[in-house]
Amino acid sequence: xxxxxxxxxxxxxxxxxxxxxxxxxxxxxxxxxxxxxxxxxxxxxxxxxxxxxxxxxxxxxxxxxxxxxxxxxxxxxxxxxxxxxxxxxxxxxxxxxxxxxxxxxxxxxxxxxxxxxxxxxxxxxxxxxxxxxxxxxxxxxxxxxxxxxxxxxxxxxxxxxxxxxxxxxxxxxxxxxxxxxxxxxxxxxxxxxxxxxxxxxxxxxxxxxxxxxxxxxxxxxxxxxxxxxxxxxxxxxxxxxxxxxxxxxxxxxxxxxxxxxxxxxxxxxxxxxxxxxxxxxxxxxxxxxxxxxxxxxxxxxxxxxxxxxxxxxxxxxxxxxxxxxxxxxxxxxxxxx
Amino acid sequence: xxxxxxxxxxxxxxxxxxxxxxxxxxxxxxxxxxxxxxxxxxxxxxxxxxxxxxxxxxxxxxxxxxxxxxxxxxxxxxxxxxxxxxxxxxxxxxxxxxxxxxxxxxxxxxxxxxxxxxxxxxxxxxxxxxxxxxxxxxxxxxxxxxxxxxxxxxxxxxxxxxxxxxxxxxxxxxxxxxxxxxxxxxxxxxxxxxxxxxxxxxxxxxxxxxxxxxxxxxxxxxxxxxxxxxxxxxxxxxxxxxxxxxxxxxxxxxxxxxxxxxxxxxxxxxxxxxxxxxxxxxxxxxxxxxxxxxxxxxxxxxxxxxxxxxxxxxxxxxxxxxxxxxxxxxxxxxxxx
DNA sequence: CTGAAAGCGCTAACAA
DNA sequence: TTGTTAGCGCTTTCAG
Numbered sequence: 250x251x252x253x254x255x256x257x258x259x260x261x262x263x264x265x266x267x268x269x270x271x272x273x274x275x276x277x278x279x280x281x282x283x284x285x286x287x288x289x290x291x292x293x294x295x296x297x298x299x300x301x302x303x304x305x306x307x308x309x310x311x312x313x314x315x316x317x318x319x320x321x322x323x324x325x326x327x328x329x330x331x332x333x334x335x336x337x338x339x340x341x342x343x344x345x346x347x348x349x350x351x352x353x354x355x356x357x358x359x360x361x362x363x364x365x366x367x368x369x370x371x372x373x374x375x376x377x378x379x380x381x382x383x384x385x386x387x388x389x390x391x392x393x394x395x396x397x398x399x400x401x402x403x404x405x406x407x408x409x410x411x412x413x414x415x416x417x418x419x420x421x422x423x424x425x426x427x428x429x430x431x432x433x434x435x436x437x438x439x440x441x442x443x444x445x446x447x448x449x450x451x452x453x454x455x456x457x458x459x460x461x462x463x464x465x466x467x468x469x470x471x472x473x474x475x476x477x478x479x480x481x482x483x484x485x486x487x488x489x490x491x492x493x494x495x496x497x498x499x500x501x502x503x504x505x506x507x508x509x510x511x512x513x514x515x516x517x518x519x520x521x522x523x524x525x526x527x528x529x530x531x532x533x534x535x536x537x538x539x540x541x542x543x544x545x546x547x548x549x550x551x552x553x554x555x556x557x558x559x560x561x562x563x564x565x566x567x568x569x570x571x572x573x574x575x576x577x578x579x580x581x582x583x584x585x586x
Numbered sequence: 587x588x589x590x591x592x593x594x595x596x597x598x599x600x601x602x603x604x605x606x607x608x609x610x611x612x613x614x615x616x617x618x619x620x621x622x623x624x625x626x627x628x629x630x631x632x633x634x635x636x637x638x639x640x641x642x643x644x645x646x647x648x649x650x651x652x653x654x655x656x657x658x659x660x661x662x663x664x665x666x667x668x669x670x671x672x673x674x675x676x677x678x679x680x681x682x683x684x685x686x687x688x689x690x691x692x693x694x695x696x697x698x699x700x701x702x703x704x705x706x707x708x709x710x711x712x713x714x715x716x717x718x719x720x721x722x723x724x725x726x727x728x729x730x731x732x733x734x735x736x737x738x739x740x741x742x743x744x745x746x747x748x749x750x751x752x753x754x755x756x757x758x759x760x761x762x763x764x765x766x767x768x769x770x771x772x773x774x775x776x777x778x779x780x781x782x783x784x785x786x787x788x789x790x791x792x793x794x795x796x797x798x799x800x801x802x803x804x805x806x807x808x809x810x811x812x813x814x815x816x817x818x819x820x821x822x823x824x825x826x827x828x829x830x831x832x833x834x835x836x837x838x839x840x841x842x843x844x845x846x847x848x849x850x851x852x853x854x855x856x857x858x859x860x861x862x863x864x865x866x867x868x869x870x871x872x873x874x875x876x877x878x879x880x881x882x883x884x885x886x887x888x889x890x891x892x893x894x895x896x897x898x899x900x901x902x903x904x905x906x907x908x909x910x911x912x913x914x915x916x917x918x919x920x921x922x923x
Numbered sequence: 924c925t926g927a928a929a930g931c932g933c934t935a936a937c938a939a
Numbered sequence: 940t941t942g943t944t945a946g947c948g949c950t951t952t953c954a955g
Contacts (some may be wrong), residue, residue: 256730258948269926274950282924299728304705306948310931314642324671331664337661337688346702349686351674365683368641380838391636393593449703507874514876534871537815537844539851595932606942611934619940643932646947 257300266294273499277302298436308370315345317560318371320362321379322354322444323475328530329377335553336375343561345372352377353471354444354474360385360504367392379403381430381443395563397556400446400547402574411556411573415446416453417544418577422527423457427577427586431497431525434458435467437476437484437509438501444474447501449527454499467492471490476501481508482515489516489581497585503528503535503544510538510584525585540583547577594637603631614639621700645707652682654897655708657699659691659715659781665867665886666714669736672890675713680898682709689714691781693740697722704729710897716740716747717782717869732900734893737783737884739911746900748893748910753790755914757884759836759864760794762916766923768834771795772804774813774821774846775838781811784838787866791836804829813838818845826853833862834922840865840872840881841846847875847921848870862922877920884914 262271268291275281276291294300308314309506317340321329335349350366352359360382366374367388373395379402381389389396389407397409403410426434436454439447451468458465469491471484482501485508486494500506506528513520520526520540528535528544535542555573600607605628613628621712631637645651654677658666673683687703689696697719706723710732716739718726721739726733726744733745740747763771773791776784788805795802808821808827818837822845825832843865850857857863857877865872865881865904872879892910899907 260948270948270951271926271929272924275925284924300703301701301729303707303948305642305651305707308931309642309646310948310950311934312931324674325664325667330667334661334727346685346687348683351682368639369683370640370642392638478870482874504870507871511874511876533815533841534844537848538817539848541954566934574743582946597932607932607940608934608943613935621940624940640932643947644934646949647932647934649947763955 253485257298258303259300262291262295262298262300265298266291272586291536298533308535309517312315312370314370314372316348316369317345317557318348318350318363318369318374319429320350320359320366320374320376322345322352323445324349324351326475327532328547331549332377332553332556334556335550335555336342337553339554340560340575356380356382356385360388363388372564373397375399375556375560377401379406379412395560397559399556401449406572409559409570409572411552411559411575413547413577414576415449416456418529418547418579419453419499420457420460421451421577421579422545423454423461423570425581426497426499426525426527426585427461427463431586432463433467433492433494433496434463434491435488435495435498436470436501437469437471437481437488437498439474440470440472444501445477447474450501455533457554467495471501471505474501476505478504478508478511481505482512483508485512486516489518493546497527499527499529501529503530503542506542506544506584507532507534507538510540521583521585527585531580543582543585544580545577546580548575551575590658594635595640596836597639599628599632599635602635602731603628604627609741645802649707651707651709653685653706653708654682654894655685655687655700655703655706655711657687657689657696657703657713658687659712659796661686661688663812664869665884668797668886669890669893672892673894674890676891676894677897692720693717693719697725700725709901710734712736712897714738715782716743716749732897734896736889738786738854743909746896746909748889748896748912750884750912750914751790752786753793755866755884755916756787756790756836756918757794757797758914759880760791760798762918763834763862763864763922764798764800764838768923769800770804770829770831770833771800771837772806772825772829772832772835774806774808774818774825774842776811776813777809778808779836784811784813787838804832808842809837809839813842813845815841815845815848817921818842819849820845822846822849823853826855826911834864835861836864836868838868840867840869840879842870843879843881843921844869844875858920858922864922872919880919880922881913881917883917885912888912 259270259273263273275283276288306421350362375397379398398410401412438451455465468482471480531546596610600610612626687699712734735747738749775788792802804822804823806821808817865879870874
């Protein structure tokens with residue numbers, strides 16, 4: 250089945266076709282000057298030989314890898330998957346590929362990953378969030394390619410960012426909850442410190458509650474991020490036990506919120522009549538479950554698309570490239586007033 | 587901020603350290619012969635210079651990319667994400683990286699992707715399923731690297747496979763449903779032809795029903811794969827309208843099953859008393875929702891891990907490497923007897 | 924439109 | 940343990 254001969258190179262294709270390797274090279278570049286018939290003959294010969302273009306060599310010579318490096322906290326998260334999808338689809342139009350790594354919500358792991366990814370000579374690097382180890386940050390500052398921080402608005406951006414205020418988005422939900430009459434509001438999130446976006450959502454909750462003169466101390470920590478549905482359910486049980494008179498809860502994600510919702514159903518607590526629930530992220534589950542979930546749409550896919558366009562603009566040398574601030578949208582559904 | 591000087595190379599590090607480039611190269615390979623102090627001095631100088639190892643060049647010279655190419659139908663699917671996670675984590679132990687592409691459940695797109703990925707000279711390629719375009723198959727047959735088909739047991743494997751029988755797994759569920767007394771059983775899946783794993787599940791359903799002498803014609807097509815929760819809900823509405831006396835339904839995935847479950851709740855149809863529901867894939871939603879979902883665990887993460895180990899074995903030249911047949915596990919929960 | 928020469932940055936292979 | 944030489948497969952550059 251698999252022969253042990255060395256795979257054919259452009260030189261082989263050139264020999265078969267009776268042209269120079271340079272001409273073969275041109276045949277493989279869509280926009281290069283070469284007669285139509287010659288190109289067709291060359292491509293046909295290449296296909297017959299089983300020749301596969303070697304981008305490894307091409308990249309070295311031209312000093313362009315065609316890669317954009319991307320780090321996300323978790324591969325198994327619909328929000329980040331949407332962002333990667335937006336990035337990937339937009340970059341594909343220019344034949345660029347994504348080199349993906351995930352950090353498990355851990356900046357140490359992110360540092361290791363950044364170093365590993367940079368060795369592949371990406372033409373840009375996209376990271377999630379604005380928190381990094383000192384060395385990770387230094388690596389990003391030193392490298393001579395566009396760096397884009399996403400899903401956040403960093404206090405001190407390394408280079409560019411495409412994101413939104415996590416604290417601000419939660420504040421909008423608190424404001425809405427207070428406006429419609431809830432007062433005793435709690436927050437379910439992960440343990441502090443690891444997931445920075447989650448922490449900022451908690452901070453946004455506390456700040457907004459205080460701004461309304463309300464008690465901001467009803468905080469339930471549900472475990473290490475990311476918070477699963479199960480952990481959301483457990484946190485809800487703890488919440489009801491600890492603060493039985495709570496009227497509404499804001500969860501760090503729709504997944505936690507859905508878990509909380511199922512726990513209410515198990516306990517016979519009517520939602521939203523007795524207990525209102527809000528989530529974050531506009532996951533599919535939130536528009537299908539009963540009752541549907543009030544949530545915040547952070548436009549995950551658009552973050553990816555805008556990031557990709559920012560990168561392409563920079564690589565094209567367009568001046569005046571602006572960072573992007575996304576405005577998350579509050580979606581009020583049936584799990585709350 | 588970003589200087590326009592060319593980034594430093596090994597030659598620069600060598601100059602600064604007063605050694606030859608070859609010695610610098612050795613300092614970056616963990617297992618090579620070089621005095622400890624010298625290595626440390628070199629690595630320190632490299633860090634100071636902001637030198638980043640160039641795997642592009644290394645790969646070309648050594649003819650080893652360190653990549654494993656992987657195609658999956660969708661990036662936004664917890665099952666495939668788990669498989670990729672298993673692959674990625676297992677390969678990371680050997681410093682290999684994954685080069686990921688997704689096909690949108692489309693073999694044309696898969697063909698395009700395979701061609702693109704092979705240009706990066708991966709050391710192995712993993713594809714999902716055993717159905718490909720003719721040219722896609724030819725590319726995989728011709729290339730001189732391990733090819734692993736997953737999530738399926740192909741009738742004619744190209745090279746290796748790590749998978750399970752989708753038809754057989756659904757047959758197990760039908761057998762169970764019949765054993766506990768259901769007779770009028772339906773199947774909700776995607777439109778035929780695109781998602782081959784889904785088609786095989788439907789085929790397994792029909793064959794099993796016929797084996798029991800039961801009517802296998804209650805098939806609801808829910809749209810293009812992948813079937814969303816929403817489409818599962820719509821399909822359930824159609825099912826109840828079309829075949830009102832149905833007792834149980836098997837859905838092509840847990841997501842569709844969950845949608846079906848919510849539709850029952852909306853319609854006031856009690857599950858499992860009036861209507862039993864089974865899913866596929868053991869997604870998190872199925873163990874949290876109310877009632878919990880009867881499903882099939884296909885061991886997605888293990889598929890990835892076993893695939894990675896298979897690849898490493900082959901690359902290590904271990905003889906007698908065997909393909910892997912996973913045995914999916916039926917999990918009976920509260921959405922059925 | 925086509926070709927020849929040179930070299931991208933690293934490491935295999937050999938020599939010391 | 941270290942250095943020298945050559946070359947991985949392609950494309951930049953320049954000449955025709």
